[in-house]
Amino acid sequence: MKVIWIIAVGLLAACAQAQNVNYTIQETVPGCNILDTFAIANYSHPPACATSGTCVNMTGKVVLITGASTGMGRASAERLAQAGATVVGTSRYPWLYHDVTTFQLWQLEYTSDDSVKQLVSRVGATYGKIDFLYLNAGRQYVGEIANSDLRQVELTINSMVMGHLKVIQAALPLMPKTGYARILQTSSVESQIGAPGYLPYTISKWAMQAMQEVWLTEHLGGKSNIIYSSILPGTVNSSLPQKAVYGCPELYNSQAAQPWYNSYTGSMVLQPEQIGEAVYQIAIDPQPRLRYLAMNDQQYATLIPVWCRRQRLPMEQWYDMAAPEEQAWFQGEWTENTQLNCSAHCNGTEFCGAAPMGEQYTGTYTIGPYK
Numbered sequence: 001m002k003v004i005w006i007i008a009v010g011l012l013a014a015c016a017q018a019q020n021v022n023y024t025i026q027e028t029v030p031g032c033n034i035l036d037t038f039a040i041a042n043y044s045h046p047p048a049c050a051t052s053g054t055c056v057n058m059t060g061k062v063v064l065i066t067g068a069s070t071g072m073g074r075a076s077a078e079r080l081a082q083a084g085a086t087v088v089g090t091s092r093y094p095w096l097y098h099d100v101t102t103f104q105l106w107q108l109e110y111t112s113d114d115s116v117k118q119l120v121s122r123v124g125a126t127y128g129k130i131d132f133l134y135l136n137a138g139r140q141y142v143g144e145i146a147n148s149d150l151r152q153v154e155l156t157i158n159s160m161v162m163g164h165l166k167v168i169q170a171a172l173p174l175m176p177k178t179g180y181a182r183i184l185q186t187s188s189v190e191s192q193i194g195a196p197g198y199l200p201y202t203i204s205k206w207a208m209q210a211m212q213e214v215w216l217t218e219h220l221g222g223k224s225n226i227i228y229s230s231i232l233p234g235t236v237n238s239s240l241p242q243k244a245v246y247g248c249p250e251l252y253n254s255q256a257a258q259p260w261y262n263s264y265t266g267s268m269v270l271q272p273e274q275i276g277e278a279v280y281q282i283a284i285d286p287q288p289r290l291r292y293l294a295m296n297d298q299q300y301a302t303l304i305p306v307w308c309r310r311q312r313l314p315m316e317q318w319y320d321m322a323a324p325e326e327q328a329w330f331q332g333e334w335t336e337n338t339q340l341n342c343s344a345h346c347n348g349t350e351f352c353g354a355a356p357m358g359e360q361y362t363g364t365y366t367i368g369p370y371k
């Protein structure tokens with residue numbers, strides 16, 4: 001991952017400026033302009049609704065956020081609590097996070113049906129409703145199709161796809177039937193592009209995208225007051241990779257993930273608080289969009305050209321004409337290697353000990369020639 005990103009940095013210009021290949025997209029969609037379908041908010045500014053005085057008041061709103069012990073889930077929980085919402089966050093190991101003070105952190109192991117039901121019942125019994133459901137929890141196991149650990153693929157799908165589906169089904173009866181009711185999910189650029197070496201994560205994010213679209217088509221014509229949106233962040237400085245690979249609570253802190261993120265240059269990672277601000281602005285948006293990008297300018301310049309081509313071109317054409325950016329991404333060599341001994345800290349949780357110390361994933365991708 002780190003190598004891929006470093007290669008990608010600096011190579012990229014806005015889609016409209018790509019010179020090397022002829023993209024249909026440039027002819028039919030000048031500038032590869034996706035502003036028409038995406039809200040690209042600049043979260044360093046107050047939202048437009050602040051000027052017009054139409055922002056949703058979060059006081060009294062009940063918010064449920066999965067994956068809120070650290071990272072962007074936690075930052076979002078803190079930001080929404082600060083805005084007056086009553087926030088319940090979930091964690092597989094809430095007892096490890098004594099420093100959570102501004103919101104409730106309750107246990108959820110959402111590969112367990114019982115755990116999902118208990119959690120949502122508890123929210124219902126305590127607060128009576130769920131106004132804003134944020135499906136954020138994620139795992140980021142890596143691996144290629146040929147050599148992925150199938151247990152990790154299954155666990156990722158069971159968490160991000162099945163787990164969130166279970167949460168939605170359990171939460172829907174608690175969501176208001178009129179007025180304000182929102183579902184937001186953490187999507188990814190990899191919800192649109194098959195990222196080499198990221199099989200478990202990528203197929204799960206694609207499936208989450210599909211889940212949103214199925215919901216939308218089921219409720220065409222305003223058949224539901226619930227608005228289901230996605231947020232697509234650039235890379236965020238959180239502990240996702242370490243947590244995903246080891247499933248080991250003792251390692252669940254940002255420090256453990258630092259070597260991974262420090263391989264990024266500063267402006268290529270967002271800090272969790274920036275996503276917290278983005279989620280807050282989405283929550284108070286009186287007319288929410290279906291998708292929100294949450295990227296800084298450098299991420300935007302790097303990712304959007306690649307992404308909008310994938311969005312706009314038929315797969316065959318995209319594959320044939322893949323730009324230098326895509327090729328650089330695909331041909332990068334990536335290595336994930338950590339020296340953390342999970343089994344030393346295991347507490348009988350799933351996957352403890354499954355990843356041996358120093359487990360190393362290495363892959364070299366050479367896709368093509370394109371023509």
Ligand SMILES: *[C@@H]1O[C@H](CO)[C@@H](O)[C@H](O)[C@H]1NC(C)=O
Binds near residue numbers: 020021022
């Ligand atoms: C792009 O199209 C122009 C005009 O049709 C052509 O001359 C040029 O060779 C094409 N470039 C590539 C890389 O295919």
Ligand SMILES: *[C@@H]1O[C@H](CO)[C@@H](O)[C@H](O)[C@H]1NC(C)=O
Binds near residue numbers: 042044
């Ligand atoms: C966001 O706002 C900052 C500060 O005004 C500005 O420098 C930057 O270009 C804006 N980014 C986008 C994508 O509009």
Ligand SMILES: *[C@@H]1O[C@H](CO)[C@@H](O)[C@H](O)[C@H]1NC(C)=O
Binds near residue numbers: 057058059
């Ligand atoms: C939101 O509503 C609460 C009570 O209903 C009120 O005290 C607060 O001032 C409102 N906040 C804003 C920003 O209007």
Ligand SMILES: *[C@@H]1O[C@H](CO)[C@@H](O)[C@H](O)[C@H]1NC(C)=O
Binds near residue numbers: 265
């Ligand atoms: C990530 O966040 C930590 C604090 O949690 C900070 O020390 C570190 O410098 C950050 N890394 C990057 C690349 O922003």
Ligand SMILES: *[C@@H]1O[C@H](CO)[C@@H](O)[C@H](O)[C@H]1NC(C)=O
Binds near residue numbers: 341343357
């Ligand atoms: C990891 O920790 C376990 C449990 O403490 C220990 O038995 C094992 O030897 C350790 N592995 C390595 C490679 O140090």
Ligand SMILES: *[C@@H]1O[C@H](CO)[C@@H](O)[C@H](O)[C@H]1NC(C)=O
Binds near residue numbers: 095249347
């Ligand atoms: C181990 O898990 C149990 C719940 O199954 C929890 O009560 C306990 O605090 C955990 N211990 C550690 C060290 O995480």
